[in-house]
Amino acid sequence: MSDIPTTPPPSLTHFDAQGQAHMVDVGAKQATHRIAIACGHIEMLAETLALIESASTKKGDVLGVARIAGILAAKKTSDLIPLCHPLALTRVALEFELRTHESAVLCTATVETVGATGVEMEALTAVQVALLTIYDMCKAADKGMVIGGVRLLEKRGGKSGSFLEPASSVR
Numbered sequence: 001m002s003d004i005p006t007t008p009p010p011s012l013t014h015f016d017a018q019g020q021a022h023m024v025d026v027g028a029k030q031a032t033h034r035i036a037i038a039c040g041h042i043e044m045l046a047e048t049l050a051l052i053e054s055a056s057t058k059k060g061d062v063l064g065v066a067r068i069a070g071i072l073a074a075k076k077t078s079d080l081i082p083l084c085h086p087l088a089l090t091r092v093a094l095e096f097e098l099r100t101h102e103s104a105v106l107c108t109a110t111v112e113t114v115g116a117t118g119v120e121m122e123a124l125t126a127v128q129v130a131l132l133t134i135y136d137m138c139k140a141a142d143k144g145m146v147i148g149g150v151r152l153l154e155k156r157g158g159k160s161g162s163f164l165e166p167a168s169s170v171r
Contacts, residue, residue, distance in 0.1 A: 014083050023083050029116035034157030038123035039108040040150030042131045046103045048142040052134070053098055062137045063096045066107070070094040070130030074111050074122040084121050087113050092122070094130055107131055108153075118158050124150060 013024050052062045071092045078086040091112040096105055109126035111119040131147045138145065155163040 026116040036120040036123040037154040040127045044145040066130040066133040069133040070126040073129030074126040077125045
């Protein structure tokens with residue numbers, strides 16, 4: 001056994017005292033302005049990225065469709081993630097950056113609300129679905145695309161305070 005003191009793990013809020021999964025009661029929490037920013041990327045063949053850039057895929061404007069899919073996904077997060085609360089989102093914005101030197105598309109989602117719980121899951125869901133939409137629209141040209149690096153970059157508002165991904169962990 002080691003003499004190094006261990007810190008108990010933080011409690012998981014989605015489990016009650018008996019270890020049963022439950023939806024967290026946020027009824028007593030104060031409504032505050034909350035923001036979450038998430039990102040991720042999809043790597044592909046250079047030729048596939050060129051198709052996206054030229055908007056010449058058979059299915060049309062890949063990034064435009066992915067943007068709408070990401071917005072819809074953020075709005076539907078509570079339908080997809082069982083213990084998420086349905087939220088009245090005040091803003092969902094998706095940005096795409098074509099990275100030709102990496103043969104990838106970077107997606108960043110910013111989600112906001114004024115409410116009793118945060119929007120981290122909505123931002124992460126928006127990114128995932130937007131990237132999956134890019135995959136779907138381009139799979140005829142490139143089935144080997146890889147989605148990765150999906151993570152929370154920043155969170156503001158609420159009792160737990162702010163979170164900013166440390167610069168050293170940027171992937």
